[in-house]
Amino acid sequence: MAEQLWDMDKINYVGNSSLTSGAEFHYYNPDEVVAGKKMRDWLRFSVAYWHTFDQRLVDPFGDGTAIRPYDKYTDPMDNALAKVDYAFEFYDKLGNDFLCFHDRDLAPEGDTLRETNANLDKVVDRIVDYQKTTGMKVLWNTSNMFTNPRFVAGAGTSPYADIFAYSAAQLKHSLEVGKRVGSENYVFWGGREGYESLWNTDMKLEQEHAAKLFHMAKDYANEIGFDAQMLLEPKPKEPTTHQYDFDAATTIAFMKEYDLDKDFKLNLEGNHANLAGHTYQHEIRVAREAGLLGSLDANQGDKLIGWDIDEYPSNLYETTAAMYEVLENGGIGPRGGLNFDSKPRRSSFEPNDLFYGHIVGMDSFAAGLRVAAKMEEDGVLKNIVADRYSSYKSGIGADIESGKAGFKELEAYSLDKTQAELRAATSSDHLEQIKDTINHYIVNTLGK
Amino acid sequence: MAEQLWDMDKINYVGNSSLTSGAEFHYYNPDEVVAGKKMRDWLRFSVAYWHTFDQRLVDPFGDGTAIRPYDKYTDPMDNALAKVDYAFEFYDKLGNDFLCFHDRDLAPEGDTLRETNANLDKVVDRIVDYQKTTGMKVLWNTSNMFTNPRFVAGAGTSPYADIFAYSAAQLKHSLEVGKRVGSENYVFWGGREGYESLWNTDMKLEQEHAAKLFHMAKDYANEIGFDAQMLLEPKPKEPTTHQYDFDAATTIAFMKEYDLDKDFKLNLEGNHANLAGHTYQHEIRVAREAGLLGSLDANQGDKLIGWDIDEYPSNLYETTAAMYEVLENGGIGPRGGLNFDSKPRRSSFEPNDLFYGHIVGMDSFAAGLRVAAKMEEDGVLKNIVADRYSSYKSGIGADIESGKAGFKELEAYSLDKTQAELRAATSSDHLEQIKDTINHYIVNTLGK
Amino acid sequence: MAEQLWDMDKINYVGNSSLTSGAEFHYYNPDEVVAGKKMRDWLRFSVAYWHTFDQRLVDPFGDGTAIRPYDKYTDPMDNALAKVDYAFEFYDKLGNDFLCFHDRDLAPEGDTLRETNANLDKVVDRIVDYQKTTGMKVLWNTSNMFTNPRFVAGAGTSPYADIFAYSAAQLKHSLEVGKRVGSENYVFWGGREGYESLWNTDMKLEQEHAAKLFHMAKDYANEIGFDAQMLLEPKPKEPTTHQYDFDAATTIAFMKEYDLDKDFKLNLEGNHANLAGHTYQHEIRVAREAGLLGSLDANQGDKLIGWDIDEYPSNLYETTAAMYEVLENGGIGPRGGLNFDSKPRRSSFEPNDLFYGHIVGMDSFAAGLRVAAKMEEDGVLKNIVADRYSSYKSGIGADIESGKAGFKELEAYSLDKTQAELRAATSSDHLEQIKDTINHYIVNTLGK
Amino acid sequence: MAEQLWDMDKINYVGNSSLTSGAEFHYYNPDEVVAGKKMRDWLRFSVAYWHTFDQRLVDPFGDGTAIRPYDKYTDPMDNALAKVDYAFEFYDKLGNDFLCFHDRDLAPEGDTLRETNANLDKVVDRIVDYQKTTGMKVLWNTSNMFTNPRFVAGAGTSPYADIFAYSAAQLKHSLEVGKRVGSENYVFWGGREGYESLWNTDMKLEQEHAAKLFHMAKDYANEIGFDAQMLLEPKPKEPTTHQYDFDAATTIAFMKEYDLDKDFKLNLEGNHANLAGHTYQHEIRVAREAGLLGSLDANQGDKLIGWDIDEYPSNLYETTAAMYEVLENGGIGPRGGLNFDSKPRRSSFEPNDLFYGHIVGMDSFAAGLRVAAKMEEDGVLKNIVADRYSSYKSGIGADIESGKAGFKELEAYSLDKTQAELRAATSSDHLEQIKDTINHYIVNTLGK
Ligand SMILES: [Co+2]
Ligand SMILES: [Co+2]
Ligand SMILES: [Co+2]
Numbered sequence A, B, C, D: 001m002a003e004q005l006w007d008m009d010k011i012n013y014v015g016n017s018s019l020t021s022g023a024e025f026h027y028y029n030p031d032e033v034v035a036g037k038k039m040r041d042w043l044r045f046s047v048a049y050w051h052t053f054d055q056r057l058v059d060p061f062g063d064g065t066a067i068r069p070y071d072k073y074t075d076p077m078d079n080a081l082a083k084v085d086y087a088f089e090f091y092d093k094l095g096n097d098f099l100c101f102h103d104r105d106l107a108p109e110g111d112t113l114r115e116t117n118a119n120l121d122k123v124v125d126r127i128v129d130y131q132k133t134t135g136m137k138v139l140w141n142t143s144n145m146f147t148n149p150r151f152v153a154g155a156g157t158s159p160y161a162d163i164f165a166y167s168a169a170q171l172k173h174s175l176e177v178g179k180r181v182g183s184e185n186y187v188f189w190g191g192r193e194g195y196e197s198l199w200n201t202d203m204k205l206e207q208e209h210a211a212k213l214f215h216m217a218k219d220y221a222n223e224i225g226f227d228a229q230m231l232l233e234p235k236p237k238e239p240t241t242h243q244y245d246f247d248a249a250t251t252i253a254f255m256k257e258y259d260l261d262k263d264f265k266l267n268l269e270g271n272h273a274n275l276a277g278h279t280y281q282h283e284i285r286v287a288r289e290a291g292l293l294g295s296l297d298a299n300q301g302d303k304l305i306g307w308d309i310d311e312y313p314s315n316l317y318e319t320t321a322a323m324y325e326v327l328e329n330g331g332i333g334p335r336g337g338l339n340f341d342s343k344p345r346r347s348s349f350e351p352n353d354l355f356y357g358h359i360v361g362m363d364s365f366a367a368g369l370r371v372a373a374k375m376e377e378d379g380v381l382k383n384i385v386a387d388r389y390s391s392y393k394s395g396i397g398a399d400i401e402s403g404k405a406g407f408k409e410l411e412a413y414s415l416d417k418t419q420a421e422l423r424a425a426t427s428s429d430h431l432e433q434i435k436d437t438i439n440h441y442i443v444n445t446l447g448k
């Protein structure tokens, strides 16, 4: 890498030094200790291969606008191998510690899976070589089982047994790749595991098949000694009308039904949360309270837009909320990280927009970590919550918690209380002040 | 009931006799046998006390417009007792077999629960009397724990122990009322069991409290020999920002987490399904495939409107889909029915609009039953589904189902299949024709 | 066309003869007179070149699934010319009288506009030849100024003058093509005429440029004697965050601001209506009451889905409502028609799904015409409306209409009216009965 | 006001001194000059009578939770008069310079309009007295023509002539009140001026009636010498299914159609913008570029919630964007201001939550002003925009602007440009960096 592949210098932390965005970090200082841990260890930033190196910035109404320095490599395998060089220089300059990829991000398909696997293995060889010299780690890998037309009606949930069979075969090799690159997690996003119409769908059978495939994957991973944490990634719809892993709660129901909740956790994405009608914080909270927070796909949606835009995260309210949940959880999860499942807008088509996008994303999450850590340190919200539920700590509340008070005791306790007494048992929650306080924490923690 | 309380004659089935809607049924013929059962036994129609007799047709921007014949009773208890007379004449004229009510629909609150219970008991006495002479059954009763300001932050999930205590006490009496009137089900709609903001909410604790209350309710019902089927009714939001029983799948996750899935099932509402981003058919499918379909709240939403309008169902696509799921389930559930959780639009404010609304609702569901039964009889969709998944019946598909084929076998099977071979394993699902076929079934089953 | 290009016979009207959908019309009988005009003249069905012959059924997460008989032509110009043969046999078999196309649907781009125009002209030559022998008419043509990356930030509204210049040049030739094929209308859908972010957008300047381009187009059309009706097609968003022609009303405001409302009318699409938060009926009503209903893009959306799915119309409520507005308007517009801006679902990938999709679309609109005509004939809704507003026909209402009654007269008239008197001046609108009546009209007009 | 009516001291500016929200301003310093004008003159804060003093915090599922110090006044007129005292002490303590009210906010209705007007006049007398001693100004007044059941189907658009007549009479007096209190603006929010269903609605006639009423109001205002700026306030839906003043653009189309755009401008609300699918910034931009920005209703919605929550504004991204548009406009409008059409959450039910809500609202808009002013001062966005459109300043762009280049010239200019040349005429807009820069401006302008 003596010669520069990207026209960009290494991105350094300069502190809160200028108002305009540039090729530098204002908030992300990887080795600075915040809340008892290095920022890099809280955040474990990962660059997504697909949106960074493969994404052409197409949309349903337009061809790709992306200009990429490796576009000069016209042979698909040449291009695939060259991209690895570009990727590792990109990581080096950006300063992320992790990468993520789908199998099909790395190499082109052949006419058969055997040929496809051969193509893939060549690229993985090069990745493994780079890992040795750079120490780069793989946060997770996954298998693309939605792009090829054969997956028109799903992969594991396909009505066609040959497609299920193929999916299993593809997955098998993807797990073997995961083992080779030392992935800390393995993710399943069910791109087409859902339905277009209920009228022609045997939903129960499809879900049984999905569960079967997950169990087979876990068993095979165990068999080959690939001990990655397995993760399901919810999304409510798009491309399908309904995806089975609609949101965190739906996916948890599925995991419990099919006995997957011991071996699988959740990988949660901000834009997917919004498409399901939730905040990102909500999805993370649901997962962490269920003990199932696995990893995070860091991006943001536009709540006025009804499809997945996978925008680089920049909203400090959302990054603060997400990192607050992470701090409460003691970390993203034993092996989780923040993978930027994010892409530039189609109008940001130059090579360096890939850096700028990651800079705003990383800085926004680093900022969120700083703000959330300050709020944690001050206990400002913890105290509000503790106070709000304090009536369960003694008296009738404690009796409820302990099970001492049943229906009859509670009736006796309540039967002659007046309306006024009961109203007096409630308190205003002053929610407007909480919002104001969060504003102050954001600007005062970060501003200068 | 010699004297007419409502200016309406008994609603009779006249068949498909006129184009304009009138005081008659075109499709609902209660004793006609459809798909092996009387229509009344498939549909088990219930009139909701709140929307029919109490609803003043207020909205957030306007006072109630409803004109009701019992408005002349100005004393609250007189009014409450008179309403029972009106209700039972209404049922008699409409021809529904069931009613549903919240405790607070029936009688006004006093200053204490003791006084409130006394008010309620007087009205229940009258209902029980009417039941003896009319044979009217209660599909379900429930407890209103969301209207009074004391429930500002929830009932079972309130941060305030005194409110939990009161809720338990209120619920105890409501279960006793259920036993007296012989309710076949008991419903919990968690009106305020959710959060306004995550920042000040201990979601896990609140959900534990909710589960505790449900367990206490079930235990007490057992204790007093009230063997109603217990039901949770999902709704995603409104009035709260997020309700814990967001949709069927979320509620199932909750039930599994807190060991409630043996004793509780689901009561599903059409408008709530839409607010959660789902079709009604989806919610019913989710519940029936989980073995948790309990009962149905029959109404419809406007998918372009973001709040609960509880409109009388009139969309034949939706009633057909709902009844198709019911037929596949062999019935709504062992004890379920179709409760019209529906109200007139605010602009339909005359007394008889309550009849007209129920007529369109009952006729639309009766029509849906007829259409769905015809589709079932012809096997038109069943055959499509059977054919679509037939590859799992033999060969590699059967090996997948039996567990005979694992990753290695499936890899061997797939490794050299070409792209073209795999494409050929999939089929067009001709979804456009399915939609056309459904149109034909609707117009030809019902038209003349 | 001695040899069959499509494996399909001519689609004939067979009446309401079977329950399952097939290669036949149940409701569309082109020469049958309904409401005083042949069905073909009310409906003026057009097949859209792009979704029928070019659409590969890609989506943002998958490659195209479409199987098309002309896929064997691998040279782009060969393919383009062959497609014309396929298209005209398709029209012949389907029985539509009109076609629609974008310039770029027909032929591939060259490296320069000169080359692109030459490609296009060759294909247009063949279309013109076919028109002579078949009598096929072009409902409208248009220019694709959104797919090529050069249009990344718009065409007429591009911030880059060279792109505006190119757009004008492309449009010039497209108008010349329109003249050659005798297009009855010329449509502008502003694919990227909107913004991604307001922060870097001079919205006013962009809208001035758009208006300038429209005026230039109209002037040039006049200059060359191309007297097509000019149409703008609203869509609220997608691909851009906000499209300037958001909906009918917004586009009317724009047309009035820039003096375009004399020469331009509206082309309205069902799915776009839904994305803007409206029913299709609403958009058509807005346009017709403004005297600006130009033509219709017949398709439907899924109101639970936040992007454009361009589904073949099948919902009889929506087609009935649309055709009711058309009947009230005396026709779609002087030169409008129903263009199927519709595509098969990605899972309906066989060639004949293109026929099946059009069959459900054409039959659903033919059905809507029949139902709406019956409602018009019976005056059922007209009478309701006339009655509802009758108070403006005499007395104080007539004085209001004539301007005789001003604020002072109306104050004198109202000052001592009691609450009860005023309530009595209003009536219930019995909306539930209207919905029931519409159900009866649909099933009884169409059913047998 | 010797004795304290509210248990609150005067709210003072203390600067950015603490992290938790309290009874003090951190950003709003009324007499500090920002961007050449005092903050109070940029912001012209107004307290809304309805949400502050009348709002009981009811919702469709619950009774009001509000606790207000004047609840002890049980006679309606006593209560109404006492509230004026409370209101003026509230203004004094909060430090707002303006108030807004509906006629019906101030005093109860009588059985006739004559009695209602008499009630109202008594309260207005007291307001006028207070104005003399305090200098408080009325930003705008308006007429509530949606709450009373007589307005069930609208006021100016009611199908019932007597209701139109009554509306005119009510409006007449409301204008007279406006003159008495010196309102700078007069607002029309068409609470029920829309439709529930198109099937029974003569939309055109209703809109003509609305326009007639607006013209009569303007004429009468002129007649009595009440020279307030007249404003229409858009909202897309709720309570009606569709409101005619859907959004800014729709309302502008209506104003142009009915010749109201000379005398009327727009009052824009943040939550209403969101319900229409827009950002608040979008609505303000539309209005200002049309020269029709009149005034602002300051509040915020929750984009994941489908109804109007009228939350106190706290989102600094939104207040910054709104104030940026205001700065670009040179002020909110000649007579506009920021009226807090905002209410506490139902769970913030104590009297002082009314202060806290206004504090977060005022501070958030003051913060937005500071940030936007800094961005304006630095020209950071202006420069981006100027650069982006610079190609129209010379060469072919200038010829386009001047009209020198028509279709033929532009064709000649473009015909031989290559794909690569055209791509090179476009630029990446680096939108990710713009978002990052805005973050820096927010935290660095406000933080310490
Ligand atoms: Co995504
Ligand atoms: Co993701
Ligand atoms: Co509901």
Ligand SMILES: [Co+2]
Residues within 6 Å of the ligand: B233, B269, B297, B341
């Ligand atoms: Co319900």
Ligand SMILES: [Co+2]
Residues within 6 Å of the ligand: C233, C269, C297, C341
């Ligand atoms: Co279209």
Ligand SMILES: [Co+2]
Residues within 6 Å of the ligand: C269, C271, C272, C308, C309, C310, C341
């Ligand atoms: Co479309």
Ligand SMILES: [Co+2]
Residues within 6 Å of the ligand: D233, D269, D297, D341
């Ligand atoms: Co407002």
Ligand SMILES: [Co+2]
Residues within 6 Å of the ligand: D269, D271, D272, D308, D309, D310, D341
């Ligand atoms: Co509002």
